[in-house]
Amino acid sequence: MTKTNIKDLESKSKWLRRTCFEMLLSANQGHPGSILSQIEILISLYYGGIIKYFKNEPYHPDRDKIIISKGHAAMSLYPIFADIGYFDKEELKKFGRSDSMLKLFGNISIPGIDCTSGSLGHGLGVGCGFAYSAKMKNAKINTFIILSEGEMYEGSIWESALFASHHSLDNLIVILDRNRNIILGDTEDCLALEPIKDKWASFGFQVEDVDGHSIADIIDTFNKFNKTNDKPKLLIANTIKGKGISFMENKSFSHYWSPLSDDLIKKARLELTIDE
Amino acid sequence: MSNFQRDIIIDEVYNYALKNKDVFFMSADFGAPALDKFRENLPDQFIHSGISEQHMIDMAAGLALDGNKVYVYAMAPFITLRCLEQIKCSLAMMSLPVTILGVGIGLGYADAGPTHYLNEDISVMNSIVNLDICSPSDESSLKFIAKQTIDIPKLRYIRMERNSLKNIYPNDYYFNKEGFEIIHKGKNICILSTGYMLHKAKEAGEKLLNDNIDVSIYDVINIKPLSNNLITEISKYEKIITIEEQTLNGGFGSIIINALFKNGISNRTVKCLGLKEKYYFQNGGREFLLNDSGLSSDSIYETVKNL
Incomplete structure (x- = not known):
């Protein structure tokens, strides 16, 4: 990936971040903290050549699968899906309205959403089903799962991790959005999750960590994953909750949308200026 | 096998x-x-x-x-x-x-x-x-x-079931698509049950018949969705009894009562038999525990007789 290309993708990130903000603002509800923390991850996947998709064909049988297991953040896929022709861009303006096909949480009625999500801890198990099925069909299809670190508290995640490793599901790529903040504060104060890398490695995953806001690093690390080592992959993306809006960054309260004053809306828009 | x-x-x-x-x-x-x-x-x-x-x-x-x-x-x-x-x-x-x-x-x-x-x-x-x-x-x-x-x-x-159940239907039996079957057609009183307890209901029904009390027995195979035709059918009876190996809150009997009320049928005598509202730590085997709960075929026989 050249520097120019990275610059383009960074520009794209600004577009996605701003678009998500405007959608949340217009709906006056949603989960900005974990939506904004995963922007560069999604841009790397869809515009950095990592995930295989087919423009205008959300149900193409050869597509890679994606599950945003932390379903409250799934809406950040909608602008990308509109951009790659899965549905009309006009739909984005209706987000949060009663007549909108785009829901607050992702579900399979929305073109591009491969699995309904919302309750934490299910995505990895469903992803094991996708990955296992692809292997049985000898299909070259990868399954990408974005987990929040909060999901590591759910026991079902570890049931699925055991399974993925035992069955050498190397077509399963998990991205852990490590923004450190859960609703009541820092994970390490609430109930420590570290050492995260060791935990996943001991479960048989190939683990890498990365600055989750550096597109160049994310793409390089994806490319570094050894594709023949028979292990499921885990990318720890170290991110900032609420990234891009200074008054939301690293703030647990940014988990939920709160109505914003005109001054704060102005400030956020200024910080989220899109490159011309 | x-x-x-x-x-x-x-x-x-x-x-x-x-x-x-x-x-x-x-x-x-x-x-x-x-x-x-x-x-x-x-x-x-x-x-x-x-x-x-x-x-x-x-x-x-x-x-x-x-x-x-x-x-x-x-x-x-x-x-x-x-x-x-x-x-x-x-x-x-x-x-x-x-x-x-x-x-x-x-x-x-x-x-x-x-x-x-x-x-x-x-x-x-x-x-x-x-x-x-x-x-x-x-x-x-x-x-x-x-x-x-x-x-x-x-x-x-x-x-x-954990084990096998005695045969109720012949091998070539044609099951209707309604999700329930009439095991025996009697009059005035009907018993609805399912699975293991259907066998108890059947035994009780046979004992009652010896006393010239001819009760109908229904096997509810599809508990959900429940056939509306079943409700129409059982509304012809004055007394309706449900039997289940479940605690009664929200169970099989509740489903039948709800369906009856939903269909505007509220003037029948309905008796729901089920397990006691407790956790069963007692030893003695399934039959012992069922007997203790009034769910043996003898108990069912007595209950229906005294209804």
């Missing part, structure tokens, strides 16, 4: 899976002689999920979303209540073609104690949208249900 319910249905699924590579059978470390054959001959279509019912259900969703038909299999208490949220969020919300095979309903695992009894699955599973509840009472009705899972794949929960 044994005539245990689990072997009967696994054999049906095995024959189906032999010809269809998109059929998967998952077990949370629960076995059967028929499953040994499946594992041996179709290793790629058998998946051991570990003793991880939550993962098993989530993974079944992934397999089903990718176009496969999936059977998940475990002891009944653990494949229902333990992973209820997975059943709701991963299977029911996406309405996926997965068959949940729960073995050992009611007090079937006596004397293991209340962790291994499933006395509330009708109530709990009835609350899950997009899910059918099937309750076989013998080999033929189980085979009929197995065929439905193949012909019309959808989300179903099948309530299975």
